Amino acid sequence: MKFNSDEIASVLQAEIEQFDSKIEVREVGTVLEVGDGIARVYGLFGVMAGEMVEFPNGATGLAFNLEENSVGVIILGDYLTIREGDEVKALGTLLSVPVGEEVIGRVLDPLGNPLDGKGPVQSELTRPVEVIAAGVAERQPVTEPMQTGIKAIDAMTPIGRGQRELIIGDRKTGKTSIAIDAILNQKGKGVKCFYVAIGQKDSAVASVVDVLERHGAMEYTTVVAAGASSPAPLQYVAPYAGTAMAEHFMFNGGHALIVYDDLSKQATAYRQMSLLMRRPPGREAYPGDVFYCHSRLLERSSKLSEELGGGSLTSLPIIETLEGEVSAYIPTNVISITDGQIYVQPDLFFAGVRPAMNAGISVSRVGGAAQTKAMKKVAGGLRLQLAAFRALEAFAQLGTDLEPETQRDLDRGYRMVELLKQPQYQPMSVNEQVISLYAGTKGFLDDIDVKSVRHFEAGLLQFVHDKYTSLLQKMDQENALSDEIVEGIEKAIKDYKSTYKPVESAV
Amino acid sequence: MSQSASPPTVLDIEAEQLGKIYARALLGAAQAAGSTESVLEELGEICDRGLRGHPELLAAFASPRVDMTEKSRIIDRLFGDASPVLVQLMKVMARRGRLGYLAAVRTSAVEQYDEFAGRVVAEVRTAVPLDDVLRTELTNQLAQKLGRTVRLREVVDERLIGGMVVRVGDTVFDSSVASRLDKLGRAAKAGFAHQLLTHSERFSSAT
Numbered sequence: 232m233k234f235n236s237d238e239i240a241s242v243l244q245a246e247i248e249q250f251d252s253k254i255e256v257r258e259v260g261t262v263l264e265v266g267d268g269i270a271r272v273y274g275l276f277g278v279m280a281g282e283m284v285e286f287p288n289g290a291t292g293l294a295f296n297l298e299e300n301s302v303g304v305i306i307l308g309d310y311l312t313i314r315e316g317d318e319v320k321a322l323g324t325l326l327s328v329p330v331g332e333e334v335i336g337r338v339l340d341p342l343g344n345p346l347d348g349k350g351p352v353q354s355e356l357t358r359p360v361e362v363i364a365a366g367v368a369e370r371q372p373v374t375e376p377m378q379t380g381i382k383a384i385d386a387m388t389p390i391g392r393g394q395r396e397l398i399i400g401d402r403k404t405g406k407t408s409i410a411i412d413a414i415l416n417q418k419g420k421g422v423k424c425f426y427v428a429i430g431q432k433d434s435a436v437a438s439v440v441d442v443l444e445r446h447g448a449m450e451y452t453t454v455v456a457a458g459a460s461s462p463a464p465l466q467y468v469a470p471y472a473g474t475a476m477a478e479h480f481m482f483n484g485g486h487a488l489i490v491y492d493d494l495s496k497q498a499t500a501y502r503q504m505s506l507l508m509r510r511p512p513g514r515e516a517y518p519g520d521v522f523y524c525h526s527r528l529l530e531r532s533s534k535l536s537e538e539l540g541g542g543s544l545t546s547l548p549i550i551e552t553l554e555g556e557v558s559a560y561i562p563t564n565v566i567s568i569t570d571g572q573i574y575v576q577p578d579l580f581f582a583g584v585r586p587a588m589n590a591g592i593s594v595s596r597v598g599g600a601a602q603t604k605a606m607k608k609v610a611g612g613l614r615l616q617l618a619a620f621r622a623l624e625a626f627a628q629l630g631t632d633l634e635p636e637t638q639r640d641l642d643r644g645y646r647m648v649e650l651l652k653q654p655q656y657q658p659m660s661v662n663e664q665v666i667s668l669y670a671g672t673k674g675f676l677d678d679i680d681v682k683s684v685r686h687f688e689a690g691l692l693q694f695v696h697d698k699y700t701s702l703l704q705k706m707d708q709e710n711a712l713s714d715e716i717v718e719g720i721e722k723a724i725k726d727y728k729s730t731y732k733p734v735e736s737a738v
Numbered sequence: 739m740s741q742s743a744s745p746p747t748v749l750d751i752e753a754e755q756l757g758k759i760y761a762r763a764l765l766g767a768a769q770a771a772g773s774t775e776s777v778l779e780e781l782g783e784i785c786d787r788g789l790r791g792h793p794e795l796l797a798a799f800a801s802p803r804v805d806m807t808e809k810s811r812i813i814d815r816l817f818g819d820a821s822p823v824l825v826q827l828m829k830v831m832a833r834r835g836r837l838g839y840l841a842a843v844r845t846s847a848v849e850q851y852d853e854f855a856g857r858v859v860a861e862v863r864t865a866v867p868l869d870d871v872l873r874t875e876l877t878n879q880l881a882q883k884l885g886r887t888v889r890l891r892e893v894v895d896e897r898l899i900g901g902m903v904v905r906v907g908d909t910v911f912d913s914s915v916a917s918r919l920d921k922l923g924r925a926a927k928a929g930f931a932h933q934l935l936t937h938s939e940r941f942s943s944a945t
Contacts, residue, residue, distance in 0.1 A: 238941050239930075246929040250922050255912040259905070274908045300751055320910075350935050351928075 258321040262286075263301060265313045268462040269507045270304045272319050278302055281361055283322040288312045291342065292319070293326055293464065296508050303508045305464035307342060325361065328472045329354040330479035335423060338440055338454040341469040346456055358475040360468060364530040371536045373570075376601045377488065377545045380416030380658020381409060383586055383651040386610035386668055387617070388573055388593050391601025392422075392486055392543035393534025397565055399550045399557065400575030404587050406549050408655050409573065410490040411439060413547060415446050416658035417488060422545075423480045424452040425489040427473035429466050430496030433458040446656060466500035474531050477544050481533070484540030489532070493549035494525060498561045515560045525561075526568050571595035585652060591618040603661055604711035609668045613647070620644030639677070646676045649684040662706045663692050666720055675724050683733045694727040750842070757842030760831065761850055764843065767823045778847060780820050785844045788816070800838025809837060857887040863895045863903040863914070880904070 260274030270292065275284065284292045284304055290313065296303030306313065307326075328343040333354040338347040345351060373391035390396045390413075398406045414424040426443070428436045436456045443449045453476060457469035470491045477487040491497070498521055505518035513519050525548075532546040550565050555576070557566065566572055571594045580587035593614075602610070623641055627633060633641065650671040653659070659667075667688050670676055679687050695702065702719040709716065768777040789796045798804050798812065809832040817825060831837045852859065860880055862868065868876070873890065880888040884906065895903075900915035934941065 233942060235941050242930055242933050243926055246926040247922065249929075250925050252913075252918045252921070255910075255917060255921075257910050257912065258908050259910050260908060276908050300754065351931055353932060353935055 258323075260284075260302060260319045260321075262313060262315055262317040262319060264315060265306075265310060267503075267507050268306050268310050268464050269295075269504065270306055270310070270313060270319070272302045272304050273300070275302045275319060275321055278321045279325075281325055283324055283326050285320045285322055286313050287317050291322075291326070293468075294321075295504070296510075305467075305504055306462065307464050307468060308462075310462065325359045326468070327357040327359045328475050329356065330358045330476050331356045334453045334476050335451060336449050336453070338436075338456060340461070341455060341457050341465050341472040343472070356479065358479055360471045360475050362475070362478070362531070364527065365533050365535060365539075369536055369539055370533050371541070373534050373543075373597045373601055375534075375543070376598075376603060376606075376661075377413075377422070378416055378420075378658075378661055379409070379413040380660070381412055381586055382653055382659060382664050382667060383588050383590070384409070384573060385602075385606065385661070385664055386651075387588075387590050387614040388571060388595035389598035389602045389606070390545065390547075390595060391534075391598050392545050393532060394571070394595070394597055394601070395529045395532050395546045395548065395569040396595060396598070397548050397550060397569040397572035398575065399552060399562060399566070399572050400587070401552055401555055401577050404575040404577050404580045405585055405655075406551070406575055407435075407439070407492055409575070409586055410492060410547050410549060411442060412656060412658050413488065414443065414452055414490065415448050415656060417451065418446075418448060420486075422451070422486045422488050423477065424448070425473045425477045425487065426452060426454045427470050427489065427491050428454065428456045428458065429469050429491065429493060430457070430459050430461075430500060431492065433460065442656065463500040463503045466497060467504060470494070470497055470528050474528060474544075474546075478531060481535060481542035481544040482539070484542045486543045486545075488545045488547070491528075491546065491548040493551050494565060495551045495561050498524070517560055521561070522564050522568075525565055529565075529568050570597045583652070584648060585655070590614050591621060605665045605706065605709075605716075606661060606668075608712045609665055609672055613668070613672065617644070617647060617651075620647070642681075643674065643677060645681050646679070646684050647671050649681055650676065650688060652685060659692075662703050663695075665706065665712075666692065666695060666723070669717075669720050670724050673721075675728065679731075680733055686734055687731060690731065691724065691727050695723050698726070699723045753839050753842040754846070756836060756839045757844075757846040758850075760827065760836070760839070760843045761846035764823070764827050764847055765850055765854070767827070768821075771821070771823050773821055773823065774851065777821050777824050778844075778851060780824055781840075781844050781847065784817060784820070784824075785841050789841065796838070799832075799840065802835060806832055806835075852889070855887070857889055858884060858906055859889050859891055861891045861893060861905040863893045863898060863905070865894070865896055865898045865900050865914075867894055868892055876904075880906070 258275060258277050260272040263271045263273050275294070278284065278294045278297070280294060280297055282294045284294060286292060286306070288309060290306055290308030290310065292304040292306045294302050295305045304319065329352040331354040333352050337345065337349065337352060339352065340346055343352055373393045375392040377390045377392045377394065378385055379390060384390065388396070398409055400406050414426065417424055426439060428439070436454065436458060440449070440454055443452055455469055455473040455476070457465040473489055477489045480487045498517060501521060501524055502517050506512060506516065510518045529546060529548060532544045534543040535541055548565060548569065550562050552559065552562055557563070574589045574593045575587045576589045577587070579589060620640070623637065624644065627641055650667060670691065676684055676687065699719065702716070702723060705719070706716055764777070765774065768774040799809065810829055813825060813828050813832065817828065828837065828840070831840065862876065877888050877890060898914040898916050901913045903914050904911045
C-alpha cells in the first residue's frame with residue numbers, strides 16, 4: 232500500500248484555510264501543589280463547581296473543591312508531569328463525553344478516549360457527565376420486561392426496563408457473570424448495553440470484552456473502563472460517563488442497559504479523593520455525601536413517559552461484600568437506593584448452584600409488573616416454595632422420618648434447585664424458560680433422577696425446537712398461557728418423556 | 739515598582755490574612771498622614787532591597803529568639819530615615835511578633851491601594867520588548883476596555899514567537915503566535931484524523 236501524499240497535503244491545507252484565529256480569552260490559575268491525582272490551584276476565581284480545566288500537559292481536571300483561597304482540582308489523566316507554578320486554564324464547560332451510535336462497539340476510557348486502538352470516537356454529539364435525573368412527571372411505571380435470560384432471575388426476581396437491580400455478593404460468586412449473561416441476552420432485542428468497569432484488573436476487563444466479542448455482543452455494547460491502574464478521579468467519573476452515553480439512547484426513545492462493575496470500588500475511589508481534599512470523613516471514613524454519590528447516579532435510570540419517547544435505562548449495579556456483610560455502609564446505602572437485589576452466596580456457588588442466587592433474600596420490588604403473563608403463571612410462588620424447601624431441607628438433615636407428603640415436597644425441591652441451575656453465557660429465551668419451569672412446577676420431573684434433570688431439560692428443549700416449532704410461535708404471539716398452549720406444552724413434555732432414556736451414570 | 743514576574747506559587751493563608759489586616763491599618767495611618775504613595779514606595783524598597791537582598795535580616799526579623807527591643811533597635815538603626823508611619827508599623831509588628839510577615843503586608847498594601855485608586859495591573863508578555871508607542875497605546879486601549887487606570891507589568895518571553903499575551907487578574911487574552919500555532923496544529927490533527935477514518939481510501943493507492 233502506498234500513501235498518497237498529495238491527498239494528505241490537500242486535506243491539511245483545507246484544515247489550515249478553515250482555521251480562524253481569534254484572540255483567545257481564558258481564565259487561568261496557578262498550580263500551588265500537586266500530588267495523588269489532586270492539584271490545588273490559586274486563582275480561577277470565576278470557576279464553577281464541576282467545571283473542566285486544562286493543564287499545560289494536556290490533562291483535563293475537574294474543579295472539585297471551591298475554597299476561600301484556592302480551588303481543589305481532581306486530575307483526570309497524567310498528573311506526574313504537572314508542576315508547581317503551571318498555568319491552569321478554565322475551559323468554561325462541564326465535563327462531557329461523546330455519545331451516539333459511534334460509541335457502540337467501542338472500549339473507551341471515562342473521558343471517551345479510545346482504549347481499543349480503533350481511533351478517536353467520531354461523534355459530533357456530546358453530553359455532560361453530571362446531569363440531574365428525570366423528574367416525576369417525566370417518568371412512567373416500569374412495565375416492560377428486561378429479560379436476563381437466566382431462569383432463576385427471570386422467574387423469581389424479574390427485572391423491568393427502567394429498573395435498578397443490585398447484584399450483591401462476596402468476591403468470586405458469579406456477580407459479573409450474571410451481568411454479562413444479561414448483556415448477551417439482549418442480542419437482537421434493540422437494547423444498547425454499557426459495561427462500566429471500575430477499579431477492575433485490566434485482565435478481567437479484557438476477558439469480559441473477549442467474551443462479548445465471541446458471542447457477538449460487542450455489536451450493541453460499549454465498554455467504559457477505568458481499571459485498577461487508572462487514577463481515582465477517573466474511577467470516580469466512570470459510572471457517570473457511562474450513564475451519560477446510555478442516557479443518550481434513553482432520551483431518543485431507545486432502550487439501554489448499564490452494568491456498574493462495581494460501585495464499591497467507585498466509593499473507595501471517591502473516599503480517596505475526598506480524604507485527600509480534606510473533606511471530613513464519616514462512617515468507614517467515607518465522606519458525608521457518598522450516599523448522594525450513588526443515589527444521583529442510580530436515579531438516572533428510568534422509564535421515560537410516552538411524551539418523551541418512552542425510552543428506558545435499566546441499571547445493574549454490582550456491589551462486592553466482605554464475608555457476606557450486607558450491613559456495611561456502602562451495601563446498605565445501595566440496597567436502599569435500588570429497586571431490589573440479587574444476592575449471590577459463596578456456599579451455594581461452591582455447592583454447584585450456579586447462578587448462586589439466594590432466593591430467600593433476593594427481591595425485585597417493581598419487576599413483577601414487568602413479567603410476561605405466561606412467566607407469571609408458571610413462576611408465581613416459586614420463590615416462596617424454594618425458600619420453604621430450604622427450611623425443610625435443613626430440618627430433614629436431622630435424620631427424622633418424614634411423612635410421604637413432606638418427602639415429596641423435598642424431592643420436588645431438589646429437582647427445582649437442579650432445574651434452576653444454568654451454565655454461564657447460555658441465556659435462554661422466555662419460551663424456553665416457561666416450558667422448563669412448567670415441567671418442574673407441575674411435577675413432570677418428579678420421576679426423573681435428580682442428577683438427570685439438567686440432561687432431561689436440555690433434551691426437552693431441543694425436542695420442542697425440533698418438533699413443536701408451531702407451539703413456540705404461538706407462545707410468541709400470545710405471550711400468555713392460554714389453555715391451548717398449556718395443552719401443547721403438556722403434550723410436548725409427555726411426548727418427549729415417552730422417548731426419554733436416562734443416561735447411565737458413568738461414574 | 740517592579741514585582742516578581744511569575745505569580746506566587748506558595749499559598750500561606752495565615753500570612754495572607756495577617757498581611758491584609760496590617761496593610762489596611764498601614765494604609766489608614768498613611769492616608770491620615772497624607773503620604774500613602776511615599777510610604778508604599780519605601781515599604782517596597784525595604785522589602786525588595788533590604789529583606790530580599792539580606793536573608794539573614796529576614797531571618798532575624800522572623801525569629802522569635804531575637805527579642806523585641808533588639809528588633810526595635812535594628813529598625814531604628816537601619817530604617818531610621820523612613821517615614822514615621824512605616825517605622826511605627828514595623829515596631830508594632832515587632833512587638834506582636836509579626837515582623838516576619840512584612841513582605842505579605844507589602845503585597846496586600848499594594849493590592850488594596852490599587853483597588854482603592856481604581857487601578858489594575860496588567861501583565862504583558864511579548865516576544866520582544868515593548869516600545870513607547872505600543873506601550874501607551876496598549877495602556878490606553880486596556881484602560882478604555884476595563885474602565886480603570888492600567889499599570890503594565892512587562893515580561894519578555896521569547897517562547898511566544900510573536901504577538902502578545904495580556905493577563906489582568908485571572909483573565910488572559912492570548913494572541914501569541916505560539917498558542918495560535920499550537921491550536922492550528924491540534925485542529926489540523928483532529929480534522930485529518932476525521933478524514934482518515936471516514937475516507938481512508940482517499941489517502942492510499944493500492945499498489
